[in-house]
Amino acid sequence: MATENDIVAELAASAQRVVADGPGPTGARSRRSQLPGYDPSYLGLLTDLGWLGILVPEEDGGIGLGLPEMAAVVRELEKGLMGEPLLPYAVLGARVLVHGDGPARAALLAQVPAGECLAALALDFNGALPAVTAVPADGGWRLSGQAGSVVGGVSATHLLVPAQAADGVRLFAVPASSPGVTRTHLWRADDTPLGQVALAEVVVGNGEVVATPAAAxxxxxxxxxxxxxxxxxxxxxxxxxxxxxxxxxxxxxxxxxxxxxxxxxxxxxxxxxxxxxxxxxxxxxxxxxxxxxxxxxxxxxxxxxxxxxxxxxxxxxxxxxxxxxxxxxxxxxxxxxxxxxxxxxxxxxxxxxxxxxxxxxxxxxx
Amino acid sequence: MRDWNALSDEAFRLAARDFIEAHCPTHLRRGEEHVRWAQSKDWYHAMAAHGWLAPGWPMEHGGMALKPAKHLIYLEEWARAGISRVMEQGVLNVGPVLLAHGTPDQIAHYLPRILSGEDLWCQGFSEPGAGSDLAGLRTEARIEGDTFVINGHKIWTSGAVDANHIFVLARTDKTVKKQAGISFILVDMNQPGVTVKPIVTVNGDAEFAEVFLDDVCAPVGNLVGGLNNGWRVAQSLLGFERVWAGSPHMGRQAMDRLVRVARLAGRDRDPAIVDRIAQLQLDLADNSEMYERLAQEIRAGHSFGFEVSTLKIVATETYARITELTLEIAGEQGGLAGEAPFADGPLLLGKADLLRDYLTARAPMIYGGTVQIHRNILAKRVLGLPA
Structure with missing residues (x-):
């Protein structure tokens, strides 16, 4: 049986091969200031390799490995400037979903390994929760506000939005195509996009809650x-x-x-x-x-x-x-x-x- | 003789702690400070009597035969108790060198005399013109009949004022490349022609001395490891203990004092100071993590290489920086010799004081190869940079 260290070493070796076969710095150069900041076919490769599901538990449809395995992959991929979009979707977005306790959690998490759910956490700068409010409306919620720092936001299928409600912070999964969602971007130092999201009276149902105030x-x-x-x-x-x-x-x-x-x-x-x-x-x-x-x-x-x-x-x-x-x-x-x-x-x-x-x-x- | 390796690590640690607490007097708990033989001999004899003196020697020669994991624990317990180094060259270097390169007669003669404290050794390597470039040494030994006649000038000889024996690197062939013409010779210091002149260090210790050798004699039977083979013998001498030079124990003790000084001086609420303390704490923590990784390798019985140079550099430089910030935080009191008075009471560090810590911390960046020499080693041996 393979030990934990064997798996880490194997994944690192696979990532080295991906880098060796990949476009490397030339690819990064050609993508500068281009949306979405990564080659869409690369997302397909990451899906095929199963790496989008490394940090998704097995019972949720993922591979159920840990941080050491994902760290080994990302450490190698960054040598080819290929860490995106694994970091926003397969690490940050996936882990927020994993820790959720709401009704939206399971279905979205199940779609992460196949790349069908690309969930980006909506934050403000410096890790602050965004200035977004949630007001009850028609058996659901109406979200309004802005999130200034949303890595992966421009190409996400879902925005994971922490919103302040009267009873605490709730975390919603807002489909990126929802009416009232406006996505813009700034360019980061490496000429990849940093998403910025504005929410204007965006209507979401209770089924879209990823985490309740107890867990969000x-x-x-x-x-x-x-x-x-x-x-x-x-x-x-x-x-x-x-x-x-x-x-x-x-x-x-x-x-x-x-x-x-x-x-x-x-x-x-x-x-x-x-x-x-x-x-x-x-x-x-x-x-x-x-x-x-x-x-x-x-x-x-x-x-x-x-x-x-x-x-x-x-x-x-x-x-x-x-x-x-x-x-x-x-x-x-x-x-x-x-x-x-x-x-x-x-x-x-x-x-x-x-x-x-x-x-x-x-x-x-x- | 007890098989210490049969104990669990934790049981061995407790045994070491019990022994130290029972036998090591408080006046020897001075950390890096050098202590003279007159003050330390009772402790030395107690270690010998209870079998705790020679952790690395085989049991048949009166040692503890500790495996590396246990040996590290013993060193850790010494550091935890803050025990000063005592006359250690015999145990640390002469014993292992003779066991590796000596004759049966040399082993039978010298090892028991080290354990009894009858022979106290010092190391005659460095010279005024041969420090980092040790192979450039100029002390000469010529053979007359069955005697080496030795002339030269050794310096930075630790413990020479108390020692009665010195092991000397001397040139025995001037016609070959410099490393190839050196021999390793055991010399009795109790003879005419040996002059020991203490060197007072910048922090007031008389730890070191110059040793002048004028027509000093040693029987040819005192040669160790063969004629002109001394460089190789000397290289083998710095083994396991090199690892300890990279341990974070000095930095940890200095950090404890830094935090105490910060509190006494009322700077523990100064964000500018706290930020700098935090950086040093993080440095110390990550140095410890590096050291722990190497210690694990050693415990697993693996060999180690040039990572000891990396550890030595970070451990000694971090230790020095901690003492620098300590002195800065102390403010004007940092300019005082002796105990520093603060509003909340004096800083009691035993005999030690802040200035002394600061000065003492210079030494580990120099001895055992300066940190610059260790950078040269890493550049060539690890990074493969061209000569």
């Missing part, structure tokens, strides 16, 4: 922390890739008739990136080792996302520096990776934001 805020918080850990894995993969690019370059680029990789000042800079990358891998492992236990999940997410964001940003900056002028060009692929790092590190809280959470949890003076 917890469901969102847990899904966010789980996604932070998977995003951290993506940031680690990006760090690994940028460091490899940089070391390759240091081994071929000559100045003063010497390989620049032989210069001690540059060697020490590269070593510091390697050390940071190793430490980020350890922080990710800590994050994954909690096994999704709700009690330890927040600290796990804080440490993994904070460290991996910090490390990836440093590796990105110093990789540009170590490449010199060529690293500052649009033509060189390094910039695509740097922009992906800027996108992923900012999403769901950068290193400073995670450090603030760490302090709020009382760990600074522990």
């Amino acid at each position: 805020e917890t469901a969102v918080a847990r899904a966010l922390d789980e996604t932070r850990i998977v995003a951290a894995a993506g940031l680690l993969g990006l760090s690994e890739h940028m460091l490899a690019m940089t070391l390759d370059y240091m081994g071929v680029r000559k100045q003063y008739d010497q390989l620049i990789g032989s210069f001690q000042a540059l060697q020490h800079k590269a070593v510091d990136l390697y050390i940071d990358k190793e430490r980020a891998a350890a922080a990710l492992q800590f994050g994954l080792a909690t096994g999704g236990d709700p009690a330890t999940l927040p600290l796990a997410a804080v440490r993994a996302k904070g460290r991996c964001s910090d490390t990836a940003c440093r590796v990105a900056r110093d990789s540009i520096q170590l490449h010199g002028a060529i690293g500052f060009t649009d033509e060189h692929d390094l910039g695509l990776y740097v922009k992906r790092v800027l996108t992923l590190s900012a999403w769901l809280g950068n290193a400073g934001e995670q450090r603030r959470r760490f302090i709020d949890m009382g760990w600074a003076l522990a």
